[in-house]
Amino acid sequence: MQQPQVLQAPPTSEIKREPIREGLELVINGKRFRHTGDEALPLLWYLRDILRLTGAKYGCDEGECGFCTVLVDGKAALACRLTMGKLANKHVTTVEGLGKPDGSLHPLQQAWIDEDAVLCGYCQPGQLMAAADLIARKPDPSDADIDHIGTLCRCGSYPRVRKAIKRAAKAMRDAR
Amino acid sequence: MTDTLWLSRRRFLKVMAGTAGALVVGIGSARAADTPPVPLGLLGDAWSQVGPYLRLDADGRIFIGARDPDNGEGTATSLPRLVAEELDADWTRVVVVPLGLGVEDGNGEPRWLYGRQRSGQGDSIPTAWTDMRQAGALARSMLLQAAAQRLGVAAGQLRVENGTVIAPDGRRLSYGQLAEAASQLAAPDTMPALKTPDRFRLVGQPVGDVDAHAAVTGKLAYAIDTADGDAMVAVLSRCPYPGGTLDGVDTGDTLKVKGVLQVIQLQPEAGQGLGMTPLAPAVAVLAEDTWSALEGRKKLKLSWKPGAMPLPSLSDLEKQAQASFDSPDALVTVVRDDGDALGLLKKKGVRRIDATYVQPWIAHAVAEPLACTVRVDPDTSAVITTASQAPRDAYTIVQRLTGLRASQIRIDVPRGGGAFGRRLLHDHLAEAMIIAMAEKPEPLRKRAIKVMWTRDEDLAHDAWRAPTIHRMSATIDQRKGITGWVQNMASPNRDLPAPARPWMSELVQDAMPAGLVSNFRSNWYALDTPLPRGEWRGTPHLSHAFASESFIDEIANALKANPLDVRLRLLGEPRKLPYRGPGGPTVDTGRLVNVLRQVADRIDWKRWLHSETGLGLACYYVNGGYVAHAIEVANKGNGQIDVVRAVCAVDVGQPVNPLGLQAQVMGGTIDALSTAMNLSITFRDGQVQQKNFRDYPIANTAQMPNDVEVIIVPSEAAPAGASVLAMPTAAPALANAVFRATAVRVRRLPLLREVARLS
Numbered sequence: 001m002q003q004p005q006v007l008q009a010p011p012t013s014e015i016k017r018e019p020i021r022e023g024l025e026l027v028i029n030g031k032r033f034r035h036t037g038d039e040a041l042p043l044l045w046y047l048r049d050i051l052r053l054t055g056a057k058y059g060c061d062e063g064e065c066g067f068c069t070v071l072v073d074g075k076a077a078l079a080c081r082l083t084m085g086k087l088a089n090k091h092v093t094t095v096e097g098l099g100k101p102d103g104s105l106h107p108l109q110q111a112w113i114d115e116d117a118v119l120c121g122y123c124q125p126g127q128l129m130a131a132a133d134l135i136a137r138k139p140d141p142s143d144a145d146i147d148h149i150g151t152l153c154r155c156g157s158y159p160r161v162r163k164a165i166k167r168a169a170k171a172m173r174d175a176r
Numbered sequence: 177m178t179d180t181l182w183l184s185r186r187r188f189l190k191v192m193a194g195t196a197g198a199l200v201v202g203i204g205s206a207r208a209a210d211t212p213p214v215p216l217g218l219l220g221d222a223w224s225q226v227g228p229y230l231r232l233d234a235d236g237r238i239f240i241g242a243r244d245p246d247n248g249e250g251t252a253t254s255l256p257r258l259v260a261e262e263l264d265a266d267w268t269r270v271v272v273v274p275l276g277l278g279v280e281d282g283n284g285e286p287r288w289l290y291g292r293q294r295s296g297q298g299d300s301i302p303t304a305w306t307d308m309r310q311a312g313a314l315a316r317s318m319l320l321q322a323a324a325q326r327l328g329v330a331a332g333q334l335r336v337e338n339g340t341v342i343a344p345d346g347r348r349l350s351y352g353q354l355a356e357a358a359s360q361l362a363a364p365d366t367m368p369a370l371k372t373p374d375r376f377r378l379v380g381q382p383v384g385d386v387d388a389h390a391a392v393t394g395k396l397a398y399a400i401d402t403a404d405g406d407a408m409v410a411v412l413s414r415c416p417y418p419g420g421t422l423d424g425v426d427t428g429d430t431l432k433v434k435g436v437l438q439v440i441q442l443q444p445e446a447g448q449g450l451g452m453t454p455l456a457p458a459v460a461v462l463a464e465d466t467w468s469a470l471e472g473r474k475k476l477k478l479s480w481k482p483g484a485m486p487l488p489s490l491s492d493l494e495k496q497a498q499a500s501f502d503s504p505d506a507l508v509t510v511v512r513d514d515g516d517a518l519g520l521l522k523k524k525g526v527r528r529i530d531a532t533y534v535q536p537w538i539a540h541a542v543a544e545p546l547a548c549t550v551r552v553d554p555d556t557s558a559v560i561t562t563a564s565q566a567p568r569d570a571y572t573i574v575q576r577l578t579g580l581r582a583s584q585i586r587i588d589v590p591r592g593g594g595a596f597g598r599r600l601l602h603d604h605l606a607e608a609m610i611i612a613m614a615e616k617p618e619p620l621r622k623r624a625i626k627v628m629w630t631r632d633e634d635l636a637h638d639a640w641r642a643p644t645i646h647r648m649s650a651t652i653d654q655r656k657g658i659t660g661w662v663q664n665m666a667s668p669n670r671d672l673p674a675p676a677r678p679w680m681s682e683l684v685q686d687a688m689p690a691g692l693v694s695n696f697r698s699n700w701y702a703l704d705t706p707l708p709r710g711e712w713r714g715t716p717h718l719s720h721a722f723a724s725e726s727f728i729d730e731i732a733n734a735l736k737a738n739p740l741d742v743r744l745r746l747l748g749e750p751r752k753l754p755y756r757g758p759g760g761p762t763v764d765t766g767r768l769v770n771v772l773r774q775v776a777d778r779i780d781w782k783r784w785l786h787s788e789t790g791l792g793l794a795c796y797y798v799n800g801g802y803v804a805h806a807i808e809v810a811n812k813g814n815g816q817i818d819v820v821r822a823v824c825a826v827d828v829g830q831p832v833n834p835l836g837l838q839a840q841v842m843g844g845t846i847d848a849l850s851t852a853m854n855l856s857i858t859f860r861d862g863q864v865q866q867k868n869f870r871d872y873p874i875a876n877t878a879q880m881p882n883d884v885e886v887i888i889v890p891s892e893a894a895p896a897g898a899s900v901l902a903m904p905t906a907a908p909a910l911a912n913a914v915f916r917a918t919a920v921r922v923r924r925l926p927l928l929r930e931v932a933r934l935s
Contacts, residue, residue, distance in 0.1 A: 045467040054401035055394020060631045064869040095394035109392040116384045116835050119843050120248025121391035122543040122593030128392060147878035152869060154543040154594045155248050156846025158877040159884055
């Protein structure tokens with residue numbers, strides 16, 4: 001008959017608790033950041049004042065001009081309207097992260113240069129990011145699709161922006 | 177070695193040996209006292225590592241200074257092209273260096289190193305057409321001379337291709353190899369000849385904007401993007417009543433906002449004299465970062481008092497104008513008076529036509545809100561970063577407020593996010609300087625400060641394009657056409673309380689159709705309003721052309737004639753007419769007829785009478801350029817108008833960069849259409865009503881035509897400016913097209929509101 005097994009008393013646990021990690025994490029242009037400040041801080045000012053990524057521009061602060069358009073998980077969003085609290089674990093792309101890490105340009109950026117779409121240039125990061133969102137959804141955008149881009153341009157670069165979007169879309173289709 | 181070639185008693189080119197074997201060429205303008213034989217050391221330039229205009233390095237790179245501020249006009253590209261053209265430079269080796277303000281001490285007075293450095297009225301290229309090409313030509317001739325010595329061949333036998341000197345036997349020397357030797361030569365005694373247009377390789381060829389790569393990668397730093405280390409940020413709450421005062425301040429809640437450092441009251445003194453626009457009383461919230469400053473501003477509890485002088489609305493001003501027009505006692509400025517237009521108007525039996533056009537206040541709404549960064553130590557230095565159309569005026573403000581000397585003041589002028597006349601004024605800089613000079617606790621002293629305007633403040637505190645009221649009268653005859661023309665214009669006084677001081681740029685004496693109608697009279701009347709006013713992208717021409725080019729179509733309609741024929745008849749045989757003001761001393765009616773015919777052909781004008789869509793035309797001369805628009809619109813019903821096509825032909829003389837010119841014309845057309853269709857600033861209870869783009873709705877891409885067809889007339893005439901060229905004719909061509917499509921004659925802008933009201 002088997003002796004009942006004597007259970008050994010387990011050793012005292014030494015497992016450390018996970019340290020409490022303050023704030024929230026998000027990825028911006030492929031890099032991980034942790035924001036520990038106020039969750040009400042708009043993304044626009046986090047980018048511009050804290051990370052010194054000034055590609056996203058201030059224009060109206062009320063979501064009306066589109067100069068601050070960025071991509072959040074691939075979709076166009078207005079950085080002035082998004083608070084940091086809503087961005088935990090999100091992936092944000094700004095115009096600085098639109099090209100490849102090796103510095104080569106996104107087809108949209110190249111098309112912008114080829115069409116000479118820059119006048120004063122201030123709204124163009126917002127135009128580019130809105131176009132990046134569009135072109136990801138519609139590889140062959142029609143004029144009506146492009147009309148949905150609401151980013152304003154004070155200089156009137158719209159016709160060249162339109163041509164640049166079509167040029168980039170074609171380049172991307174041809175590359176496939 | 178350093179040598180100077182005098183071009184005139186006042187202008188000179190200077191050649192210097194730069195560091196590391198570079199050849200440096202500068203352009204200078206001297207005051208009378210400096211004309212030779214003043215020692216060259218007094219004439220400056222040598223302090224700069226990059227020559228004021230051109231520095232050719234031994235490695236072949238060519239640094240060219242862009243002297244005029246570029247706010248989207250493209251001069252950072254087109255001006256350096258002029259130097260590169262005469263130099264026969266390889267454009268791919270050119271590095272454009274934006275030049276900040278060039279100023280040095282000249283016995284207590286500022287001495288301007290780079291000339292006017294002003295952008296406005298589209299005269300950057302006309303001004304640069306001579307001196308910047310001369311700088312390139314001088315450098316080229318010295319490089320050729322150096323090559324001739326090195327190769328043992330006469331300079332006349334050498335040719336240059338893309339920055340390489342080639343001997344008849346095929347030996348080649350690059351400019352980089354020659355730079356040092358050239359810098360040791362004496363400058364020639366006379367100015368080498370400039371190229372004739374048939375030898376241009378770069379001028380007239382399209383080239384992209386030099387800042388495009390930086391702009392599309394987000395690396396282009398505007399003034400609003402600068403931090404100067406770790407600048408504090410100030411946003412302001414300004415008195416919403418023009419001419420009003422601050423009545424009460426409670427900053428308690430603001431100071432509790434995390435990051436807010438200080439609240440500063442700005443009570444500008446009367447007659448502080450900060451340009452034409454007096455500063456509004458304001459409260460500035462100074463914080464560690466922009467968001468804290470904005471949040472702090474929200475928590476301010478402020479009360480303001482309206483100014484003593486009531487603020488007339490546009491309809492009040494209209495009544496003022498009508499009363500003036502009708503009163504024989506009203507103070508009138510006669511702008512031009514030919515023949516007997518007034519007499520003809522009163523004559524019995526003549527057929528007359530009258531119409532009154534009303535144009536509202538409009539805002540500049542620059543894309544990049546006003547912003548500047550200043551680092552000031554009142555005893556030693558001031559370092560400023562701001563966009564500006566007139567950095568010399570920025571300097572005057574800084575100098576006056578600090579008392580510093582020219583050598584202690586540095587003003588950097590990065591590319592600006594649009595300007596349109598707004599950046600001729602520097603109220604934001606004056607505010608920044610007052611904040612910087614204000615008492616502060618020790619840790620904050622000497623820290624850089626960035627002042628940033630918010631959009632609501634931008635719309636509410638502008639030096640607006642002032643409203644105009646035009647009453648036009650003409651005598652017409654079925655057989656003879658337009659026999660007499662009387663235009664009465666009323667616009668705000670330059671400044672109160674002067675009884676009638678015109679805003680001088682507004683009185684374009686010889687604007688169309690002056691000189692074309694033998695009985696012609698043009699009057700100006702003052703309107704009383706205390707509101708500040710400013711220049712707005714070709715201000716006077718915009719208002720004039722809308723009234724006169726709309727009126728010509730009304731005349732055509734009254735005569736049951738084709739508006740194209742009426743214009744061609746008015747313009748008559750090609751001839752030169754005297755023209756006072758920018759672009760003069762003459763205008764060529766033949767060049768205007770040409771652009772008019774070009775747009776008519778392109779839009780297929782013979783459809784005009786029967787087309788279901790509406791076709792409209794307008795033409796005008798401005799600043800030495802010639803422009804015509806043909807616009808086609810579709811009536812969508814319910815006051816909705818769709819601009820189907822926009823064609824614009826321009827003759828600016830020799831186009832320097834056709835791609836840049838096309839951009840200015842395309843952009844100007846869209847700006848003018850968007851403004852005419854939708855935009856106005858209005859006042860209620862003494863305050864501006866517009867707060868943001870929702871009520872100041874700049875058109876988006878869907879509301880504008882998909883394309884603007886730009887026709888550039890080839891020409892070898894000396895170039896005129898282009899930045900305001902497309903502005904005057906787009907709105908009247910639109911209104912004329914809308915009349916054809918809807919039978920509604922719009923005499924009051926903004927146009928869409930008026931179409932909805934009248935249809």
